[in-house]
Amino acid sequence: MKLVWIRHGETDSNREHRYLGHSDVPLNERGYMHASDLAKELPVLIGRPAAIYASDLLRCIQTAEPLAAAWGLSVIPFPALRELSFGEWELMTYDELMQTDPVRATRWYDDPIRNRPPQGESLEELGMRVDSWLRSLVERASKEDASDTVVIVTHGGVIRWFLAAWLENKPDRYWQVDGATHGEALVAECLDVEGRSWVRQPLKSKRGTT
Secondary structure (H helix, E strand, C coil), X not given: CEEEEEECCCCHHHHCCECCCCXXXXXXXXXXXXXXXXXXXXXXXXXXXXXXXXXXXXXXXXXXXXXXXXXXXXXXXEHHHCCCCXXXXXXCEHHHHHHHCHHHHHHHHHCCCCXXXXXXXXXXXXXXXXXXXXXXXXXXXXXXXXXXXXXXXXXXXXXXXXXXXXXXXXXXXXXXXXXXXXXXXXXXEECCCCCCCEEEEECCCCCCCC
């Protein structure tokens, strides 16, 4: 089984370096270009996948839809694939956060797995919902066709969690893993039917950071 992970295209909030979690904002002009480029490139690189899943937030749906159309598929949305919720810190910049809530922000930066933004999620909580969804996906694949390729359009935080917790089996390396930039796709192949061993296979096309 291969998973093609795609980080959604850019939004204005991303460009402004704001904490963008569950806020439902659209792609900006560059983000639409990311989606358009993916729809041209990926069908050539990976062929037709068995399915395309996405976070149910608008920026992921808008990134996924051109791809789905190119493959003749329908996007299957799942809330479990949403970005980390930043709660009261949603849409703030780092400087704004450190000015308004420096003590809790520092505690969260030091240990984001067990600490959470006020009214938001910890990385542990994000991991629990992502892990549950992924285990279900792997279980279905093992019963059907384990050779299938599946596309997942989601957020930077979800992809980082997969790379740290599933690929390296080290959730504490969340901030250290090399994640995906906006509009970038990467491939992870499962080496066993139980979904316990994965290897990363980056695609040739790689976008710059934003």
